[in-house]
Amino acid sequence: MAVVRVLGVEVRYGSFKVLDDVSLDVGEGEVVAVLGPNGSGKTTLLKTIDGILRPVKGSVYIDSKSVSRLSRVDIAKLVGFVPQHVNLVRGVRVVDFVLTGRKPYIDFIPTSKDLEVVLRYLRYVDAEYLVDRDVTELSSGEFQRVLIARALAAEPRILLLDEPTSNLDIRYQVAILNLIKKLSRERGVTIITSLHDLTQAYRYAEKVIFLSRGRIYAMGGVDDVMREDVIEAVYGVKTKVLRDLRAVIPIT
Ligand SMILES: Nc1ncnc2c1ncn2[C@@H]1O[C@H](COP(=O)(O)OP(=O)(O)OP(=O)(O)O)[C@@H](O)[C@H]1O
Numbered sequence: 001m002a003v004v005r006v007l008g009v010e011v012r013y014g015s016f017k018v019l020d021d022v023s024l025d026v027g028e029g030e031v032v033a034v035l036g037p038n039g040s041g042k043t044t045l046l047k048t049i050d051g052i053l054r055p056v057k058g059s060v061y062i063d064s065k066s067v068s069r070l071s072r073v074d075i076a077k078l079v080g081f082v083p084q085h086v087n088l089v090r091g092v093r094v095v096d097f098v099l100t101g102r103k104p105y106i107d108f109i110p111t112s113k114d115l116e117v118v119l120r121y122l123r124y125v126d127a128e129y130l131v132d133r134d135v136t137e138l139s140s141g142e143f144q145r146v147l148i149a150r151a152l153a154a155e156p157r158i159l160l161l162d163e164p165t166s167n168l169d170i171r172y173q174v175a176i177l178n179l180i181k182k183l184s185r186e187r188g189v190t191i192i193t194s195l196h197d198l199t200q201a202y203r204y205a206e207k208v209i210f211l212s213r214g215r216i217y218a219m220g221g222v223d224d225v226m227r228e229d230v231i232e233a234v235y236g237v238k239t240k241v242l243r244d245l246r247a248v249i250p251i252t
């Protein structure tokens with residue numbers, strides 16, 4: 001059964017159609033990469049699944065429940081979102097920032113269990129040493145890991161990540177992608193992540209979705225869909241898909 005189902009979704013910003021007739025199913029514990037050029041609608045799709053944006057047509061279902069009927073708190077218990085951009089205010093410590101991820105479970109004052117969970121996930125992303133630092137004073141790679149810890153702090157069944165590796169050095173790119181894989185394998189967390197790096201998608205995703213101008217151009221198992229003709233049609237770039245290495249390189 002699909003954990004996430006997107007059915008005939010159309011999303012607009014004013015009169016500008018950004019997603020057009022998008023439908024997809026994601027099963028429990030699957031890792032799905034959303035690919036496509038800048039402006040193709042990846043962030044918009046993730047925000048729509050999280051119920052932040054409302055489609056003008058179609059629906060999103062999580063565990064067969066329509067997202068439009070769930071409260072923000074219910075959605076926050078089910079879905080963790082790691083955004084591409086965040087506005088930060090000075091004077092907030094990392095520990096308190098990650099604690100905001102526990103909000104759906106906190107009545108009034110965080111308990112020692114909440115704090116324990118926060119520290120566990122900071123450790124998980126190798127960021128425990130940042131616990132007392134101000135969030136505005138982190139490197140972008142450090143902040144990226146803190147953002148993931150915040151999303152995990154709610155212990156969601158579904159994790160949406162928007163370009164989680166874009167600010168990371170190669171070590172943390174690998175670390176975060178391995179973490180994603182581990183969450184899916186060991187805990188059955190369903191992962192939907194946008195990515196720019198096709199090689200990363202090839203190696204870490206089971207299923208890929210290529211968006212082109214707000215429509216799904218191709219979707220399916222990574223071995224079937226990661227093809228030179230698809231990539232050229234979507235990005236307008238010639239590439240070589242190296243099947244043995246599971247890598248995609250542009251040909252100039
Ligand atoms: N708040 C907004 N108001 C109006 N238009 C928007 C808004 N947010 C995004 N758009 C437009 O919607 C389209 C899709 O944007 P989106 O952010 O979903 O693309 P993306 O695939 O995530 O791109 P990127 O790879 O650059 O992150 C773009 O043309 C963008 O300019």
Ligand SMILES: [Mg+2]
Binds near residue numbers: 042043044084162
């Ligand atoms: Mg985006």
